[in-house]
Amino acid sequence: MEEARKLKSVEYVSIEGGEPFLYYPIMVKAIEEAVNLGFHAEILSNCYWATCHKDAVEWLIPIAKVKNVELSLSSDPYHGDNWVTKEVRNAVKAAKNLGIKTEILAVKCPEAEAPCPSRIEGVKVNLWELMYKGRAFSKLTERANKKFWREFTKCPYEDFTKQERVHIDPLGYVHVCQGISIGNAWQKPFSKIIKEFDPYENPILEPLVRGGPVALVERFGLPHDEFYVDACHLCYAARLLLRSKYPEILTPNQMYGETNSNRIRNTA
Ligand code: SF4
Missing domain, CATH: 3.20.20.70 (Aldolase class I)
Incomplete structure (x- = not known):
């Protein structure tokens, strides 16, 4: 603070x-x-x-x-x-x-x-509005109405070029949307993270700013379904596929439904 x-x-x-x-x-x-x-x-x-x-x-x-x-x-x-x-x-x-x-x-x-x-x-x-990311992504999308994936050309909830809020989690990660980290406040002063923040230099945020989740999918040539419930549904699905490429940005595991206990269970 x-x-x-x-x-x-x-x-x-x-x-x-x-x-x-x-x-x-x-x-x-x-x-x-x-x-x-x-x-x-x-x-x-x-x-x-x-x-x-x-x-x-x-x-x-x-x-x-x-x-x-x-x-x-x-x-x-x-x-x-x-x-x-x-x-x-x-x-x-x-x-x-x-x-x-x-x-x-x-x-x-x-x-x-x-x-x-x-x-x-x-x-x-x-x-x-219900946003279909995180827990809602895995539990509620099946029965919801869906639209053609190309309709989601804008993030409806965040303007990363005029960031008005961030979330800081207990691990220190500073999120511009939950699961998109722009730094860790335990490793670098929070004020510095905010001052240095530039969405156009961030590989996940740059396409999101330019053309929403559709641009994110296209930027990385990601496989996708034809229909999604909302922009967050497509965005979150794309981010899941990009986690291994950008582990420092698309973190922590909990934001992607991966906890230590279920990782151990899955491995077993
Ligand atoms: S999940 Fe994606 S589309 Fe939804 S608010 Fe976050 S950045 Fe925007």
């Missing part, structure tokens, strides 16, 4: 997961430091901890004491049995009681029977 402050252009620090409440004392310390350094701080959570209203209040009291912290809570059929989980209701009520600014994030679920509610306990629900 001190490195981020050096850049003078970073306003928000967002603590995401996995699930950051699993590392509760470290998470609270991190938001305290973020706020002390002058950032707006945000925590993303699935609210597993809000098993009842009283519990939710206890979990949130230390966060309420740190001013300028916002909660983004996930509630949708991927995080529970329905659009609205009991835990999210408890967390929203507790956050309201404690005066913590809260928003709710839901990811579109094409298979849900009921529509997504616009509000939960009076808090607006922001509905996000």
Whole structure:
């Protein structure tokens, strides 16, 4: 965070997961430091901890004491049995009681029977597109509608020429989209990584900027199917094929569904 402050252009620090409440004392310390350094701080959570209203209040009291912290809570059929989980209701009520600014994030679920509610306990629900990469790539693409691969000529979510956010994982990798690393903050100062970043000099990002996932496939002459669900689906499939060529960029293994345990299982 001190490195981020050096850049003078970073306003928000967002603590995401996995699930950051699993590392509760470290998470609270991190938001305290973020706020002390002058950032707006945000925590993303699935609210597993809000098993009842009283519990939710206890979990949130230390966060309420740190001013300028916002909660983004996930509630949708991927995080529970329905659009609205009991835990999210408890967390929203507790956050309201404690005066913590809260928003709710839901990811579109094409298979849900009921529509997504616009509000939960009076808090607006922001509905996000489902991106077919990572876990969604392996689990959800089979039954989804698909389009001809040549339609995906643009990355719909990131403009790498005006990078507005990066993700830093626990291994230190700095991602411009999850699984596309532009350096490791444990090996090189984060501010230096950002200052030196040039998407046109990056072999994965240059084609993505020029013509989206289609250009990435064409640049390397990659084999491909005829139909994909969305741009991320094609992009992720192409990246899987390029991992051995660019292991320092297309990393870490976890972003590509490869963990130590399943690698050992696969080898066995
Ligand atoms: S997976 Fe590819 S297309 Fe999707 S947001 Fe990331 S870079 Fe863009």
